[in-house]
Amino acid sequence: MRLTIRTNLAMRALMHCGVNAGRTVRKAEIAAACNASENHLGVVIHQLAQAGFIETHRGRGGGVRLARPAERISVGDVFRVFEAGVPFAECSAG
Numbered sequence: 001m002r003l004t005i006r007t008n009l010a011m012r013a014l015m016h017c018g019v020n021a022g023r024t025v026r027k028a029e030i031a032a033a034c035n036a037s038e039n040h041l042g043v044v045i046h047q048l049a050q051a052g053f054i055e056t057h058r059g060r061g062g063g064v065r066l067a068r069p070a071e072r073i074s075v076g077d078v079f080r081v082f083e084a085g086v087p088f089a090e091c092s093a094g
Contacts, residue, residue, distance in 0.1 A: 007082040009036055009044045010053075014078065017054060018070035024063040051081045 003011075012034045017025055027045060031038045045064055048054045055067045066073070 004082065005040070006044050006047070007079060009034060009041055010048055010078055010082050011075070012036075013041065013044060013048065013064075014053060014066070014070075014073060017064060017066045018073075021066060021070065024057060024061065024065050026063040030064075047081065053078065053081075 013030050016030050016033055027038055027041055030036075030045075031041045034041070045054065045056065049056045049064075049067075052067055053073055054064045056062070056064050
C-alpha cells in the first residue's frame with residue numbers, strides 16, 4: 001500500500017509531537033526533521049488540528065502539541081482522515 005505525501009507527513013508530524021510530549025513543537029522544527037516544505041506541512045497540521053489530533057497555538061511561543069495522549073491516537077484513525085478520498089487500486093498479477 002502506498003501512502004499519499006500528506007498521510008506520510010501527518011504520521012511523521014504526530015510521531016515528532018509524540019516524542020516531544022510535554023512541550024510545544026514549532027512547524028519549522030517538524031519540517032526540518034521530516035525534510036518537508038513548511039507550506040505543505042502547514043496544510044497537514046491544519047487538517048490534523050481539525051480532526052482533533054493536535055492543538056495549535058499561534059504567536060510567540062506557539063506551535064503544535066498532541067491534543068490527546070499518543071496511546072489514544074491510532075494509525076487507522078489518521079489514515080481514515082487523510083486517505084478517505086483516495087480510491088484503492090486493485091492489484092493484478094500480469
